[in-house]
Amino acid sequence: MLDELKESLRDYEANSLYDFKDEENETNFYREKEGLTRDIVEKISREKEDPDWMREFRLKCLDIYNEMNMPNWGPSIEGLDIDKISSYVRSKSDMKNRWEDVPDDIKNTFEKLGIPEAERKSLAGVGAQYDSELVYHNIKDEVARQGVIYTDFESALKGEYADMVKEHFMKLVPPTNHKFAALHGAVWSGGSFVYVPKNVKVEIPLQSYFRLNAAGAGQFEHTLIIVDEGADLHFIEGCSAPKYNVANLHAGCVELFVGKNAKLRYSTIENWSKNMYNLNTKRARVEEGGRMEWVSGSFGSHVSYLYPMTILKGDNSSMEYTGITFSGKGQNLDTGAKVLHIGEGSSSIINTKSISKDGGIGTFRSSVTVMPSARKSKVSVSCDSLMLDSISRSDTIPGMDIRTNDSDIGHEAKIGKISDEAIFYLMSKGISEEDARAMIVSGFANSVSKELPLEYAVEMNNLIKLEMSGNM
Amino acid sequence: MNTHELLKIENLSVNVSEKEILKGLNLEVNEGEVHVLLGPNGAGKSTLGNAIMGNPSYEITDGKIFFNQKDITDFSADKRAAEGLFMSFQNPIEVPGIRLGTFIRNAISAQTKKPIKLLAYKKKLEEAMKILGMDNNFADRDLNVGFSGGEKKKAEILQLLMLSPKLAILDETDSGLDVDAVRTVSKGVKEYQKRENGALIIITHSTRILESLKIDKAHILIGGRIVKSGGPELVEEINNEGFEKYEQVVV
Secondary structure: OHHHHHHHHHHHHHHHHHHHHHHHHHHOOOOOOOOOOHHHHHHHHHHOOOOHHHHHHHHHHHHHHHHOOOOOOOOOOOOOOHHHHHHHHHHHHHOOOOHHHOOHHHHHHHHHHOOOHHHHHHHOOOOOOOOHHHHHHHHHHHHHOOOOEEEEHHHHHHOOOHHHHHHHOOOOOOOOOOHHHHHHHHHOOOEEEEEEOOOOEOOOOEEHHHHHHHOOOOOOOEEEEEEOOOOEEEEEEEOOOOEOOOOOEEOOEEEEEEOOOOEEEEEEEEEEOOOOEEEOEEEEEEOOOOEEEEEEEEEEOOEEEEOOEEEEOOOOOEEEEEEEEEEOOOOEEEEEEEEEEOOOOOEEEEEEEEEEOOOOEEEEEEEEEEOOOOOOEEEEEEEEEEEOOOOOEEEEEEEEEEOOOOEEEEEEEEEEEOOHHHHHHHHHOOOOHHHHHHHHHHHHHHHHHOOOOHHHHHHHHHHHHHHHOOOO | OOOOEEEEEEEEEEEEOOEEEEEEEEEEEEOOOEEEEEOOOOOOHHHHHHHHHOOOOEEEEEEEEEEOOEEOOOOOHHHHHHHOEEEEOOOOOOOOOOEHHHHHHHHHHHHHOOOOOHHHHHHHHHHHHHHOOOOHHHHHOEOOOOOOHHHHHHHHHHHHHHHOOOEEEEEOOOOOOOHHHHHHHHHHHHHHHHHHOOEEEEEEOOOHHHOOOOOOEEEEEEOOEEEEEEOOHHHHHHHHHOOHHHHHHHO
């Protein structure tokens, strides 16, 4: 079985990953090996007209980056040539992407998902800004009437809320967290800043989709959301269209601050192109009585490391994480969730689903820490995996560190396959074999899709169907 | 050839896990007829149902199955369903995340290759559920998930009424049900006969479900073969005397 797996990975790399990468190397990248230098970071900082503190922060992050080791515990990221890191970082500004160079599978997926022509080019990082800029401005104006700040990150650094940004930027995810957090700190670019004032309930979900596309492909984007006391926000990140970028590293960072009795729901559908190394870091901190809700659908990418973390700092704070991961051919997706209970009476629910197919590897990691102060806290972790064939793999690695006797902890993991009997049952009522499989898988994913706004749920079901038919 | 002939099974042999279960079985069912398949446990009754419906775990090693004068021996289960075959499962499978009502609607449009108008569908579904004494919100529950034994069987008969096949195989539909549930299920089956002039193959090892149905033919299946066919009187005979007489014949 292992041999088959290696074979399928080799196939994949031979057919798409390296073909493509080599071609780009020939034409656009520097050939010599080079690391990330002070000059490059300073250049980025100059181009962005950073305030002084940000310039210094970037350079400090660069030092940390150079000192830290690569992560050695998850899926292999050998394909990411760290000696050429500057080309990953610089490619966006140095390269003129061409629509003709975008791989056919990505173009086909745009077609199948019904993405309008103008948006396709923008999503592929080759188009000019398009109409969504207008949509973004309309939304921005609408929420501004409630006093909500919703802006791109560069503007936020210089605007009215500059001090607030400075106070929070990379405080939840310090650059020392891991090597790619340090890299992010050094070279971050683009992203969103949202501030919701006290007691303001934002009626419409804010969608980064419009922002990111308008600003170009998000490779090292930073998202900072502050929901003040008693306020309420739903933020949606990403969209179902595969984001394509020739530089195949994504190291974004999301920092979420949920105030006293505030509520934040953060929904994500990510669908990276399948050459992508997605090394993303997301964290939330929740004050007394506050609530954090994560809904997360992870599709695409070659390798993902993604474990959104919630710090339940305040008493009676709570969080719920609902996530699904789909690993297909040539993919190794290492995902999960972390929670740190500090507040008394805090509660967390982690509910994940993982689907693996065509030799894909899905690993679920959970890390739950309950501090002695978190008396009367409640934890419930459940992980459900579905393997669609015998060459795919699914692993569950739960971690628990409970430092009080006065807490209620539950953990449940199930790994299953689609049974032939279930397929026959559905087929006997007239459903085709392909649809029967898709039906079982979307039923399996239902607990996640029902948490998404309708249009996203529809998109996610379409994505599952596409993944199931093997056409992506 | 009889123009009313619906199902014709010729010399059918079937292996399950490489063990021969059916050994050259013959059976003919005409339009609208009710056939009863009786036999002791392990005789091959459910194997026959699964083989007719096209379960790939049941390997046909010899013989042919004709439906509507068409050789369907190599048809997949969904194609057989589209031809008008149906099976009410002995153990319906639980499918989380798919609502019963949504599933039936998908099944109908998969068979007819046409989308269905939602309102008309809802009305028809609610009528059928009423016949079976089911609450309307039953259609919103996940397919067979957490259903009691009786609810599962009712859900199968609901699908029978909604899918309107030409021939329905009822595989132990009455097993494990209380008297009231058997009565409700029988009511649904009779409604199906009335509406569609639908034919039935009723697989059972008891005879309770048969009390309210008019039977055309009964067959006794033992050791992978039909050892005796007859009219309704055969059911009566088995009720009184059991299978002993016929088992001895085989041995």
